Amino acid sequence: MDQARRNLYVLWVGNFLTACSFSLVMPFLPRFIAELGVTANLYTWSGLIFSVTFLSSSIMAPIWGNLADRYGRRPMLIRAGVAISIVYLLMSFVTSHVQLFWLRLLNGAFSGFIPSAVALVATNTPEDRVGRYLAILQTGMATGTILGPLLGGTLAELLGIRWTMRVASVLVLISVLLVIFLVRERVLGAGKARTSVLSDLKLAVSNRRLLALMISALLIQASLQSLQPILSNFIPTLAREGWIAAVTRSLFGEGEATDFVVGFVFSLPAIATVLTAPRLARAGERIGFARLLSAGLLAAGLLILPQSLVQSIGWLILLRFVFGIATAAVQPSVNAALAEVVHPSFRGRAYGINTSANNLGSVLGPSLGGWVADAFGPRAVFVVTGLVMLAASAWVQRMLVHGPEEPLVGAPEEV
Numbered sequence: 001m002d003q004a005r006r007n008l009y010v011l012w013v014g015n016f017l018t019a020c021s022f023s024l025v026m027p028f029l030p031r032f033i034a035e036l037g038v039t040a041n042l043y044t045w046s047g048l049i050f051s052v053t054f055l056s057s058s059i060m061a062p063i064w065g066n067l068a069d070r071y072g073r074r075p076m077l078i079r080a081g082v083a084i085s086i087v088y089l090l091m092s093f094v095t096s097h098v099q100l101f102w103l104r105l106l107n108g109a110f111s112g113f114i115p116s117a118v119a120l121v122a123t124n125t126p127e128d129r130v131g132r133y134l135a136i137l138q139t140g141m142a143t144g145t146i147l148g149p150l151l152g153g154t155l156a157e158l159l160g161i162r163w164t165m166r167v168a169s170v171l172v173l174i175s176v177l178l179v180i181f182l183v184r185e186r187v188l189g190a191g192k193a194r195t196s197v198l199s200d201l202k203l204a205v206s207n208r209r210l211l212a213l214m215i216s217a218l219l220i221q222a223s224l225q226s227l228q229p230i231l232s233n234f235i236p237t238l239a240r241e242g243w244i245a246a247v248t249r250s251l252f253g254e255g256e257a258t259d260f261v262v263g264f265v266f267s268l269p270a271i272a273t274v275l276t277a278p279r280l281a282r283a284g285e286r287i288g289f290a291r292l293l294s295a296g297l298l299a300a301g302l303l304i305l306p307q308s309l310v311q312s313i314g315w316l317i318l319l320r321f322v323f324g325i326a327t328a329a330v331q332p333s334v335n336a337a338l339a340e341v342v343h344p345s346f347r348g349r350a351y352g353i354n355t356s357a358n359n360l361g362s363v364l365g366p367s368l369g370g371w372v373a374d375a376f377g378p379r380a381v382f383v384v385t386g387l388v389m390l391a392a393s394a395w396v397q398r399m400l401v402h403g404p405e406e407p408l409v410g411a412p413e414e415v
Helices: 003-035 042-071 073-091 097-109 113-123 127-158 161-182 197-205 208-225 228-237 242-252 258-287 289-309 313-327 331-341 344-376 379-401
Strands: none
Touching: 003 042, 003 073, 003 097, 003 113, 003 127, 003 161, 003 228, 003 258, 042 073, 042 097, 042 113, 042 197, 042 208, 042 228, 042 344, 073 097, 073 113, 073 161, 113 127, 113 331, 113 344, 127 161, 127 258, 127 331, 197 208, 197 344, 208 289, 208 331, 208 344, 208 379, 228 258, 228 344, 242 258, 242 313, 258 289, 258 313, 258 331, 289 313, 289 331, 289 379, 331 344, 344 379
């Protein structure tokens, strides 16, 4: 087995464990905030505490990306994993939502395990395999996102959210150990050039296609994360079909098992991603990842709008699963399209900048979603999200599918 494939397999497991740790905790964060005593403006506080991590991460990601191109992505993986593990452990001891806010801020400043894994695979894989390997890597994150809410819901029911956070800390630490002992990296000589974050940003925004990808990433992430502050408190307000009540009774007795149901609903889009992402990646190689991205956004926008009308959990389950099939085409397409327009020596910085765009979307989405939910009700968030996705699809069509070809960004003569 060549090193590129070994890196892929090990980082697949690392991304799986890291994503699992994240989704062990995040779907239940609004309910934890309520347990800490927050009653007024609960959705707004949930949005702020969820999104503040991405605010600090968006500031730091280009800096980490610049260091990654100089010294390698592997040290960034280790740094991020150790920091995340420590923060999850500390979160399990908080006594107020203000303490949780500051820890989430700190978590974002030192995070970046999954983006670093993406950048390492993108820069240490033969060019003819990059798109396929990135799509496979995405399924590791998606699989973790499936099992995380299910395991987190079960642990929260049995042990409570604080012990769930401690389990998440251990999972990330295992990812770090795997990277230390099994991942090897070839740092490109051209990537060791000393550049400033400001010059990297100027170079990125000067390219029409790369700028379009960054804006697309921001809009996509804002849409996908806008529901995070509301779902865990919205789902319990829906009626339960008989089969759902029968399943929860068989697993947990006569209790409501609300955390488990919330975790299951959260996992559905990721289940769809795992089932369909490899096939969609092959389609992207045939028709172009920009076209696949636009089609995925269009379908996702159309599928999220009717979720604003559901009255029962069963209908939400169906729509969330089909929505997940559409979004399975989205994030891998952004990563693959980015690899197509950026020179390998600039990819660490490009993925760092792209992470900042993603994180800004993760700031705007939950913050806006929480405010809209408090002001107009949680159902309005589905409508706003669907319209943003439709707008993003049109943007991709105009700027990427029908946009002009440009030279690779960050080729050695440009750096």
